[in-house]
Structure formats: C-alpha cells, structure tokens
Amino acid sequence: MTKPSLATIWLDGCSGCHMSFLDMDERLLELTERADLVYSPLVDHKTFPDHVDLCLVEGAVSSEDDLHKIKLVRERTTTLISFGDCAVTANVPSMRNPIGTLPLLQRAYVENVTLRPGFPTQVIPAFLPFARPVHSVVKVDVFLPGCPPSADLIYGMLVDLLEGRTPDTHGARFGR
Numbered sequence: 462m463t464k465p466s467l468a469t470i471w472l473d474g475c476s477g478c479h480m481s482f483l484d485m486d487e488r489l490l491e492l493t494e495r496a497d498l499v500y501s502p503l504v505d506h507k508t509f510p511d512h513v514d515l516c517l518v519e520g521a522v523s524s525e526d527d528l529h530k531i532k533l534v535r536e537r538t539t540t541l542i543s544f545g546d547c548a549v550t551a552n553v554p555s556m557r558n559p560i561g562t563l564p565l566l567q568r569a570y571v572e573n574v575t576l577r578p579g580f581p582t583q584v585i586p587a588f589l590p591f592a593r594p595v596h597s598v599v600k601v602d603v604f605l606p607g608c609p610p611s612a613d614l615i616y617g618m619l620v621d622l623l624e625g626r627t628p629d630t631h632g633a634r635f636g637r
C-alpha cells in the first residue's frame with residue numbers, strides 16, 4: 462500500500478521549528494514507516510511534488526518568494542499545517558511591520574554596514590509590505606502554535622493526522 466506523503470517547507474522563520482521536528486529523534490524512523498518525506502529542507506528533493514498529503518509550513522509570508530511558494534504548496538497539498546508561531550501569527554518576522562520596508566532595509570544594509578553599503582539587488586527576494594501569517598494568504602487546515610512547538614506535540618499531531626483523527630492542538634502553546 463502506498464504511504465501518505467509528508468512535506469515540510471520553510472518560509473520566513475529561524476529554522477527552530479524544523480530543529481524541533483528533528484528533536485523527534487528515533488520517532489522520525491517510526492514516522493518514515495508511516496509516511497514518505499517527499500520534500501523538506503531536511504531531504505534532498507528539489508521540487509515540490511504535484512500532490513502531497515500533509516505539509517508543515519514554518520515561518521511567516523514575508524517576501525514575494527514566500528508568497529509564490531505558499532500558493533503553489535497550497536494548490537498541491539491536501540492538509541496544510543501552520544507550523545509554529547511565525548506561521549500561525551507572523552510572530553518574530555512581524556516585528557518589522559511597524560517599521561516599514563524601506564527603513565528596515567536602510568538600517569540593515571546601509572546604516573549598519575561598513576563595506577559597500579547598499580540595498581541588495583540579487584539573491585534576497587523582494588519583501589512584501591508586511592510579514593503575514595500563513596492563513597491570511599491561503600487556507601490552513603491545522604494550526605500548531607508554539608515557538609517552537611515541542612517534538613512531542615509535532616509527533617502527536619502527525620500521528621493523529623496519519624491515523625485519520627483531528628488533532629487537538631488547543632493546548633499546544635502551553636505544552637499540554
């Protein structure tokens with residue numbers, strides 16, 4: 462029987478949620494018995510598949526690149542999981558929202574730089590005016606808050622979803 466497919470993606474986040482995912486330790490092996498990890502910063506696949514059953518999304522939607530990615534991932538995913546506070550509320554990335562994009566770039570790339578100050582024109586994708594939570598851009602099916610959510614919570618949620626149950630993540634922030 463074909464196993465369900467699992468993916469994780471990383472938008473504007475610090476990677477801490479993915480570190481927590483890795484903290485599942487030996488339970489990762491058990492999960493590989495239940496699901497195929499088909500796309501993630503943790504594996505080598507370069508292209509998001511045409512269809513994925515479960516996808517965890519770390520980070521806020523902050524750039525044109527993030528926006529493009531999350532729309533494509535939403536189109537191709539059955540159950541989209543907002544994974545951690547940056548995805549759920551925009552959290553740390555949203556601290557830039559009251560500052561505005563131009564002053565932010567000025568501070569980071571001109572005022573605080575001694576060698577060749579100037580706005581980046583390559584590699585750094587264009588910022589959106591605001592860092593936004595994932596559900597403000599696309600439909601989200603499951604919310605797993607926490608900064609980061611613990612490995613126990615991630616594991617419990619994934620097992621629930623893989624076994625066809627609706628996970629109860631209401632106490633996630635408090636580690637219940």
Ligand code: SF4
Binds near residue numbers: 476519552607
């Ligand atoms: Fe990092 Fe916390 Fe945001 Fe996760 S929720 S990406 S751990 S800042």
